[in-house]
Structure formats: C-alpha cells, structure tokens
Amino acid sequence: MNISFLKRTLSRKNLMAITGLFLCFFLVIHFLGNLQLLLPADQAADSFNHYSKLLSGNIFIKAVSYILYLSIIAHAIDALVITIKNKKSAGKYAFDNRKKVSKWYSRNMGILGTVLLIFLVIHFKDFWYVYKFGGLPLDEHGNKDLYTIVINAFSSWWYVALYVFSMLALGYHLLHGFKSAVRTLGLYHPRYARYVEVFGVAYSYAITIGFSVIPIFVHLTHFGL
Template sequence: MLSTLSRKMLMCLTGLFLGFFLLIHFLGNLQLFLPQEQAHLQFNAYSHFLSGNIIIKTVSYILYASILLHAVDGLVITLRNKKSGARYQTDRRGRASSWASRNMGILGTFILIFLVIHFQNFWYIYKFGNPPLDENGNKDLYILVVNVFKEWWYVIIYVLSMIALCYHLVHGIHSAVRTLGLYHPKFVKWFKTVGIAYSIIICAGFALMPVYVFFTYQ
C-alpha cells in the first residue's frame, strides 16, 4: 500500500497535470466566443483534429487515468484524515484557503459529479453517439454544445461547478507547492498569487462560456 506521503505526491502530480490540461482545454474552447458561423466550423474542425491525432489520443488516456487516480487518492486521503481526526492536509505554515482546505473532499466530489455529467453530455455522445455532420463532414460538436448550453439548469450547474473548481485549484496549487518542497519565503507569495490568478482566470473563463451561449442563442 502507498504511504501517505506517496499518495500526496501522486495527488500533486496528477493534480498539476489536470491543471495544465484545463489550460489547453480552455484555450481550445475560446473558439466558442468567435462569430457564430466561424465558431461553428472552426470548433468542429478543432474537435475532429483532436479526435484523430494519435498523440492527443495517448494524452487523453493519461487524462482519464489521472482523473481516476486523483479522485481515488483524494477519497483515500480524506477518509484517512477523518479517521485520524486530522483536517485535510493540515499545515501550520498557513493555507491558501482555510475554507477550501476543510472542504476539499466535498469540492472534489461535486467536481467529480459534474465531470460525469459533462462527459456524458459531450464526450460520450461525440464518441459513441450519432451527432449530425457539419458542411465540412465533421461531427457537429458545436451544435451539441450550443443545445446543451441553452438549458438554464445546465448553465447553473456549470457555473457552480466552476466556482467549486476555482476553490479546489487555489488550495490544490498551494498544496502542490508544499508537497514539492517549494514552500520558501522567497517564492511562496509569488506561487500563491500566480495560483490564485490562474484559478480565477481559467474558471471564470469556463463559466462565461455557457452563459455567453445561453444569452446569445435565445
């Protein structure tokens, strides 16, 4: 069995990978803000390229494994801490967010539930369903995204999930800095500031996407 330190290191590495993937996913999805006709064809072409690229496919398998490992590892650590009466990754040197650190298990569970819904609505239908084709012959993921984002209840779930993700990232990045041994007076404030800015920009950007589509396509 893995030691607590090994599990924290695994949490750190998978978390950093997932955090970096969010940036790539975010940059690709920014195409949703383009003019509708341009966004339609360009977003579908981008999705088609990703689905047919062997390197991207390999990275996607790493992504799936990282999500599972991160979730399972987080559950194990949370249960162990509850059993021992300790708070999640308690550290006397300070925490990025005391509320987030106390509720990482709840935040992680909420995000995991959102991911299941998200994968089912987009990834599963795109891979195994029969979505229509656009005028270039690509699977029309854009129309699928638009139709889902036109549902007010999904927009609310999406925005709330991004808020949870933001808190999760803020504490996660701060915790990763400690786990990697980078907690030094010369760097900790810089890492903390960058981590907070990164979390807010990524999550706010993602949250704006369904809101933008919802009000644009009414």
Template sequence: MSLLKSTLSRKNLMALTGLFLCFFLVIHLLGNLQLLLPAATAADSFNHYSALLSGNIFIKIISYVLYFSLIAHSLDALFITLKNRKATAKYAFDNRKKVSKWYSRNMGILGTVLLIFLVIHFKDFWYVYKFGALPLDKMGNKDLYVIVVNAFKSWWYVGLYIVSMLALGYHLLHGFKSAVRTLGLYHPKYAAYVQTFGTVYSYAITIGFSVIPVYVHLAHFGL
C-alpha cells in the same frame, strides 16, 4: 513507517496528477474559447478543432494520461481524506478553523461536486461525441457545436455549470499551492509569487469556463 511512506506516495501522486490536470485545464479552456466567436465561425472552428484532436495520436496518448490522472487523483483524494478524518477523530479538539480557509477544510466536498459534474460532462459531451450518432457539418466533421448549443439552451444547465466552475476555482485555490508544497517546490523566498500565480490562475480558469455557457446561451437564445 510503511504507512507513512504510503501516504506520502499518495500525496505525491495526487500532487503530480493535480498539476497535470491544471495544465490540461489551460489547454481545454483555450480550445473552448473558440465558442466565443460569432456563431458561424465558432461552429466551423470548434468542430474542426474537435476532429483534429480526436484523430491525433499524440492527443490520444495525452487523453489516456488524462483519464489515469482523473481516476488516480480522485481515488487518492478519497483515501487521504478518509485517513485524515480517522486521525483527526482521535483528538478531542481541532483548532484548524482558525488557521485555514473554509475551502481548504472542505476539499472533499468540492471534489465530490466536481466528480458529479465530470460524470455529467463526460456523458453529455465526450460520450456523445465518441459513441453518439452526431450530424455532420458542411465540412464533414461531427457537429459537436450543435450539442454544446443544445446543452446550454437551459438556464438550469448553465447554472449547474457555473456552480461547478466555482467549486473548481476554490478547489484550485487550495490545490495548486498544496501540490507545489507537497513536491518540495514551495520555497519561502518565492512563496508570494506562487500564491499570486495560483490565485490568478484559479480566477482565470473559473471566469474563463463560466463565461462560455452564459455567452452561448445569450447568443443563441437571448434572455
């Protein structure tokens, strides 16, 4: 019984942190969409936005919640995946392939891809912005825009970003509905709406984040 309660608690925590991360992705995407503005406008706007976020106490609190959510979500996912594999190994035949999507059965792989991407992403942007010696723009703000442009200079980096966003999209397709169901909010009467919202959300996040590196590359370096 204690093991069951522990697993349920972990699933609830993973659902809550997952939904928070879904909310954060929307805010993060809205901020990053400034990169689609004309170069001169995008630089000033994006750097000002970044400086505003780094100096806001409320945003700092949200950042700590984000860090906790990322760590807790990853650790809980690892624990539950290992627990499920151990349980599945006791059965001689597993017929889940006929009733589930491939991405639902491979959330661990998708999550691993995303974890690797996050390490690279934090190193190239967050760490450099927080601890690197960045040049200042004409407004006196750290010039994060230059770092973004330089990062997306290479097609291989753009490709890595897009592949990671595809992994994120498939992760969200299963994760959003799963989180809602885990928290007991998935009523049959509204199941179709939840499914539609989750699908639209997943596609919007995936396409939105994927377009940005392609646009930045083409706008600054061409084909």
C-alpha cells in the same frame, strides 16, 4: 504517529499533487479550445468542429487523453483514500483547531471534489460520450457536429447554472489545490512563495471566470434572457 502510515500518506499526496498539476495544465488547453465558442456563430461552428476532429484524430492527443483519464481517476481515488485515512486517524492523535488558521475551502476539499466529480460524469456523458459513441450528424465539411450539441446543452438556463456552480467549486478547489501541490512536491521555496501564491490565485480566478463566461455568453447570444 505510525511511520509507515505517514510514508503512505506522503506518497499518496505526491501522486495527488502530480496528477493535480497535470489537470491544471489540461484545464488551460481545454479552455483555449473552448474559446472558439465565443466566435461569431458561423465561424465558431466550423472552427470548433474542426478542432474536435483534430483532437480525436491525433495520435499524440489520444495518448495525452489516456493520461488525462488515468489522472482524473487516480486523483479522485487518492483523495478519497487520504480523506478516509485522515478521518480514521483524527480520533487517535491530537491536532490543532484548523478553523482558526485555514480557509473554509481548504477544509472542504472533499466536498468540492465530490461536486466536481459529479459534474465530470455529467460533462463526459453529454459531450465526450456523445462525440465518441453517439452517432452525431456531420456538418457541411464532414466533421462531427459537436458544436450544435454544445449550443443545445447551453440553451437550458439550469444547465448553464449547474456549469457555473461547478466552475465556482473548481475555483475554490484550485485555490487550495495548486499551492498545496506545489508545496507537497517541494517546489515551494520561501524566496518564491509569494510569487507562487499570487500565480495560483490568478490562475484559479482566470480558469473559473473564463469557463463560466463561455456558457453564459452562448446562452445569451443564442437564446437571450
């Protein structure tokens, strides 16, 4: 295999690993913030809207948000470039039948990533864009009423279904992505490999279930079956 191609691929994989782990960290922060939606309605509205204002008005948070946007773009573009290059090189070099030794989700990271990218576009349009540029009404404390927007979005069962489906795609993406990122960066020491794998699986399940429960809970408590 061409050495320069291998070096470029490894470099891109390093970038994808770094951005991927940063996004894993962000998911935890985002999930902790969304947990406020599980509070009683009167408390949830005040808490969630205040939290949203805090995120939009803090300089440090704004800086982190720009890193987030760049990480999402870099991760998506990098994954696309690596996938295209790997497909082009697949016909030139011999390789093992991966179906015998790999999970289906590890062979379909591109499909899972595409599902997540579509979801992110919808998610940003419905919440981030509306909050930034949509002229939201204010709550009784003078904060933008993002809580009402979220509740209205989850009033539709199909939107909840789309959200949960996307979280399942995220979960499978994380099952392979977390371990792959750690290994790519050389942090996958044999002595700790089992712990890393267990943590990655537990993290993937926790994020998937946690994010899925929230829209289901909101839909059922506000709008019933």
